[in-house]
Amino acid sequence: MMKKTTNKINFLRQFPLFDMLKEEEMNFLTQAAEFKTVSKYGFIYLPDDLSNSVFFLIKGTVKIGTHSDDGREVIKSIIHPTAMFGELGLVGEEKRKNFARAMNESVQLCILKVADFQRLMQSNHKLSLDIISIIGDRLRRAENRLESLIFKDARTRIIDFIKDCIGRRGRRVGYEMLLKHSLTQQDIANLTGTSRQTVTSVLNDLKKSDLIYFNRRSILVRDMTRLA
Secondary structure: OHHHHHHHHHHHOOOHHHOOOOHHHHHHHHHHOEEEEEOOOOEEEOOOOEOOEEEEEEEOOEEEEEEOOOOOEEEEEEEOOOOEEOHHHHHOOOEOOOEEEEOOOOEEEEEEEHHHHHHHHHHOHHHHHHHHHHHHHHHHHHHHHHHHHHHOOHHHHHHHHHHHHHHHHOEEEOOEEEEEOOOOHHHHHHHHOOOHHHHHHHHHHHHHOOOEEEEOOEEEEOOHHHOO
C-alpha cells in the first residue's frame, strides 16, 4: 500500500499545478485520484458525457475536438503531458460539448472528480487562481484562433501554427528550432481550418525555399526570423 501511494505522489508531482499543495492536500489528492490508461485512438470522453471529472495527462497526446454538421473533424486543441483538460466542469459545464481522444499512442491519465477538485480549490487560494489563469489563457488562445480564421489566409494560418508550436514546445538545435510532434497533415489542416492538400502544398513550398525540413514526426525550422 505504501509503495502504491508513493507511486501516486510521484505521478502527481510531475504537474506544476500541484507544486503549491501542502502535505495534507497532496494526501487528499492521492486518495481521490484515479489513474487510467486509454489505448491508441481511444475516446476519453464524448459529447453529452457528464462533465464530472477533470483530467491530467501523464503520458501521450490527446486531441480535443468536435464534428461539423457534415461530419468533418474540427480539432480545437492538442494536449501534451503535464497539462489539464476537461476542466470546464469546474466552472459549471454539465455535459461535454467536445470529444477527447488519444492520438497515435496510448495515454496515461490522472482523473479527479470535479467535486473533489473543487473542494481542494476552496482550501487553496493559489490553486484557484492558477485554474482561473489556465482557463483564461485557453479562452484567449481560442479568440486568437477565431481572429486568425477570419482575417488571415490559409498559408499564414499554417505558418503561424508552426511558429506557435515551436514557441511553446520547440527546442533549439544549433541555429535551428526542432519541433517533435504526433500530428498528421490532416490534423494540422483540422487545427488551422484548411485542407490537407493546402497543408501539403505550404509545407512543400517552405521546404523548397529551405525555410523548414519536415518528416512525419518532426519539423525543423531553419531560421525563425525568415519564416513568414
